[in-house]
């Protein structure tokens with residue numbers, strides 16, 4: 001049976017003590033897949049990828065906070081051919097515990113180096129599906145959203161949550177920049193866009209525009 005491609009399937013895995021959502025992005029009938037973020041104890045994702053007979057073509061990082069990269073060494077070890085891609089603003093964070101916030105957790109984390117970078121507007125193909133990188137800084141300077149217009153689906157990292165927004169009290173955070181990212185870059189996506197955040201349940205752009213207590217569309 002040949003299933004149609006062009007329909008991304010998002011499998012979420014909530015990993016580690018910070019309940020970080022990490023994702024396998026795949027398509028019916030396609031051997032390639034992506035792993036998006038690699039939290040603590042990612043073995044369950046690796047086992048799933050292998051059980052499906054898939055080969056990750058990339059390991060994409062929404063940002064480089066420790067809870068999103070703690071499993072990177074294990075994932076990269078399992079799939080060494082898959083390039084690690086992250087926004088240039090946080091490339092060095094992977095090896096810098098003070099910046100990836102692991103220093104404050106008592107277990108300094110030095111993750112594998114990135115193989116390449118993600119830029120605002122960059123197009124990524126997974127099978128027949130076109131995805132776009134949207135730079136959504138504020139929670140962290142190199143935060144990115146991965147957006148598939150045809151679905152429409154957005155993997156937003158820690159920028160926007162169901163009924164909440166990302167923290168902006170870290171030294172490397174910027175509240176006004178975060179608010180601008182949400183209003184100008186996320187709330188301008190179609191209302192039907194399914195939002196998969198880095199923590200908590202999925203939501204939609206339309207729902208957050210109408211009810212998010214921190215950032216409403218009316219404030220534009």
Ligand SMILES: [Zn+2]
Nearest residue numbers: 063065139158
């Ligand atoms: Zn974060």
Ligand SMILES: [Zn+2]
Nearest residue numbers: 020067158198
């Ligand atoms: Zn997080």
